[in-house]
Amino acid sequence: MTEFPSDAILVVxxxxxxxxxxxxxxxxFGAAAAVGTPxxxxxxxxxxxxxxxxxxxxxxxxxxxxxxTPDPSVLGVPSVDALAAAVEQVQPDAILISQSLNGRDLxxxxxxxxxxAVSVDAxxxxxxxxxxxxxxxxxxxxxxxxxxxxFGAPVITVRQGSIEARATAQPQDxxxxxxxxxxxxxxxIDSFDExxxxxxxxxxxxxxxxxxxxxxxxxxxxxxxxxQLADALGAAVGASRAAVxxxxxxxxxxxxxxxxxxxxxxxxxxxxSGAIQHRAGMQTAKMIVAxxxxxxxxxxxxxxxxxxxxxxxxxxxxxxxxxxxxx
Amino acid sequence: MKIIVLVKEVPDTYGDRKLNLxxxxxxxxxxxxxxxxxxxxxxELALTHADANDGTEITVLSLAPEGATARIRKGLxxxxxxxxxxxxxxxxxxxxxxxxxxxxxxxxxxxxDLVITGNVSTDGSGGMIPAMLAELLDVPLATGLxxxxxxxxxxxxxxxxxxxxxxxxxNLPAVISITEALPGPRFPxxxxxxxxxxxxxxxxxxxxLGITADNPDAARSIMLTVAEKPPRAxxxxxxxxxxxxxxxxDFLVENRLA
Numbered sequence: 001m002t003e004f005p006s007d008a009i010l011v012v013x014x015x016x017x018x019x020x021x022x023x024x025x026x027x028x029f030g031a032a033a034a035v036g037t038p039x040x041x042x043x044x045x046x047x048x049x050x051x052x053x054x055x056x057x058x059x060x061x062x063x064x065x066x067x068x069t070p071d072p073s074v075l076g077v078p079s080v081d082a083l084a085a086a087v088e089q090v091q092p093d094a095i096l097i098s099q100s101l102n103g104r105d106l107x108x109x110x111x112x113x114x115x116x117a118v119s120v121d122a123x124x125x126x127x128x129x130x131x132x133x134x135x136x137x138x139x140x141x142x143x144x145x146x147x148x149x150x151f152g153a154p155v156i157t158v159r160q161g162s163i164e165a166r167a168t169a170q171p172q173d174x175x176x177x178x179x180x181x182x183x184x185x186x187x188x189i190d191s192f193d194e195x196x197x198x199x200x201x202x203x204x205x206x207x208x209x210x211x212x213x214x215x216x217x218x219x220x221x222x223x224x225x226x227x228q229l230a231d232a233l234g235a236a237v238g239a240s241r242a243a244v245x246x247x248x249x250x251x252x253x254x255x256x257x258x259x260x261x262x263x264x265x266x267x268x269x270x271x272x273s274g275a276i277q278h279r280a281g282m283q284t285a286k287m288i289v290a291x292x293x294x295x296x297x298x299x300x301x302x303x304x305x306x307x308x309x310x311x312x313x314x315x316x317x318x319x320x321x322x323x324x325x326x327x
Numbered sequence: 328m329k330i331i332v333l334v335k336e337v338p339d340t341y342g343d344r345k346l347n348l349x350x351x352x353x354x355x356x357x358x359x360x361x362x363x364x365x366x367x368x369x370x371e372l373a374l375t376h377a378d379a380n381d382g383t384e385i386t387v388l389s390l391a392p393e394g395a396t397a398r399i400r401k402g403l404x405x406x407x408x409x410x411x412x413x414x415x416x417x418x419x420x421x422x423x424x425x426x427x428x429x430x431x432x433x434x435x436x437x438x439x440d441l442v443i444t445g446n447v448s449t450d451g452s453g454g455m456i457p458a459m460l461a462e463l464l465d466v467p468l469a470t471g472l473x474x475x476x477x478x479x480x481x482x483x484x485x486x487x488x489x490x491x492x493x494x495x496x497x498n499l500p501a502v503i504s505i506t507e508a509l510p511g512p513r514f515p516x517x518x519x520x521x522x523x524x525x526x527x528x529x530x531x532x533x534x535x536l537g538i539t540a541d542n543p544d545a546a547r548s549i550m551l552t553v554a555e556k557p558p559r560a561x562x563x564x565x566x567x568x569x570x571x572x573x574x575x576x577d578f579l580v581e582n583r584l585a
Contacts, residue, residue, distance in 0.1 A: 016489055016490035017490035017491055018490070022489055023489065075467075075468070075469065075493075075495055076458075076468060080462070099454075100488070100489060101446075101454075101470055101471040101486070101487070101488055102488060102489075104453070104454045104455050104458060104470070105457075105458040105468060105470050106458075107455060107458070108423070108427075108455035108456070108457070108458025108459040108462070109458045109459065109461065109462040109468070111423070111424060111455075111459065112424070112427055112428075112458070112459040112460075112462035112463050113462050115424065115544060115545040115546060116424075116546050117422065117424060117546040117547050117548040117549075118422075118423050118424065118453075118455060118548055119548055120423065120451070120452070120453035120454075120455055121452050121453060133551060137556075138346070138452075139344045139345075139346065139450070140344075141556060142344070142555065142556055143346050143553060143554065143555055143556060144552075144553070144554045144556055145346075145351065145550055145552065145553045145554075146550070146551040146552045146553075147548050147549060147550050147551060148548070148549060148551060149546045149547070149548060149549070150546050150547045150548075150549055151546050152546040154546075154548065157453075157455075184462070184465060185465055185466055185467045185498075186467050186468070186497075187467040187468060187469040187495050187496060187497035187501065188495060188496055188497065189493045189494070189495050190483070190493075190494045190495065190496055191493070191494045192491055192492070192493050192494070193491050193492045194490060194491040195490055195491040195492070203489075209584070232585075233579075233584075233585060251506075251507055251508050252487070254507075257340045257449050258340070258364065258365070258449060258507060259507070261452070265584065266579070266584045276340065276343075277340045280340065283559055287582060287584060288559075289575065289578075289579075291571075291575075295564075295566070300561060300564055301559075301561050302559045302561065303561060303562060303564070304562035304563070305562055305563050305565075305575065305578050306561070306562070306563065306564035306565070307564075307565055307566075307567055307571045307574075307575060308564065308565070308566045308567060309566065309567025309571050310567065313567065313569075313572075314567055314571045314572045314575070315572065316572070317570075317571070317572025317573060318571075318572035318573075318575050318576055319572075320572075321572055321573045321575075321576035321577075322576050322579070322580075322585050325576060325580055325585070
């Protein structure tokens, strides 16, 4: 076995239901390449390892360690065991994991086991003389904070969709990782329903564009307007808590302090007043557009382009104008 | 069944939340402190189970500054039977690792069947404490549950991940975390508030738990810098005169966003 680079950054990525790498993978390798040499640990379902390793190399992994789950019905623990084995071999300067549900479980369990320090929900990484530093955007983007570990490689979880950088593709160099099982107690996955992709709309978390609707849409039927504009822009659909509480759309679409935090290139707020809790989940967007009939709505304080008007007049006109310009 | 529910005191998201720019710590004077709503939902889940199952004992556990006792007592007023408040000057600015070690030590002192937490707090938004606790306590972990069924000896629920929805289950004792899809908390009634005053609330320090904050074997996460971001400036605001949709389309096309 050859040595791993001394500036190795261990990027942990898992495969999804169809064997493809998780959506956060390109950003994780992009972040890693800026501070060191990306080495991948691919956590794959049985049989999916080599295809996923090729995908990881294409995303910038200099070398890939493949850990196929011995028993896919065991939740979480095999991933932690694999990470422990990979860190032992690679001796990285930092470990990057997505701030997804599975990523958080993995980072938390691994850090507790190895007594490593975690930097959570990072939106960027950099390197100083002492090592790798995590950058955070806290309290809904009101503060910029940096953190690192007192010693040892920090475990850094990276907010989905926050990294725009991408790494250069590498030739595939992969090997299977031997993972000694820890025997730690785990929950079981009894069944799995693959998400049915009913629409071609991107997923809210990590989306480049988001169109969100609020109470101003007035009803579940009229909330369809949000989806129409989202489709015209190729955007994901979001909602304010008020719209979710009113039953216009399921909770999974809630943007804000208590829902999903997004940092898209474009955020369009329709009929959303912009309570501080909502703004906390979207004000790090690059460009914010707001349409609201109340000219005093707080959403206008953060909007780059605000329209005081009726969403039911402005949005249909916007959709047809966008279609006309595409022709 | 013994259930421990973790609750956390956080700055109210309805107010301005501030960090102290010298210490990097939360400025607790700047906003009202409340119990994080997701923790109240976790407690609601436990209370609902207790309503239907005699012999359910619920303890709320919180690691918080000394002044937080009044907030923790709200959990007793909602219906929990007892509370544990861990507070120590040396925990000021504690990172996730130290927080989890301390909570795990407090949980180990009492027998438990189930630990219930919220999935993420509104202030730190790390969502990692449940996983750390499961590892330290060596029990199964089921996080991000959007529905939960508790039975004798087991817990199960649905867990949404990137590629779909899992149905998961675990033998007890276990640690679970729940999402906002679960029902909101009940309001404490007058009877509950009066009863809460007589319920046991135990105060613990690090010494009681045998934890040293500056253990040299454990790496800690430290804050290097903290800076306030300049508030986002408002841009153009137009009043629709029948052509705002066209103007907005122009704006999006010019900025390569459409």
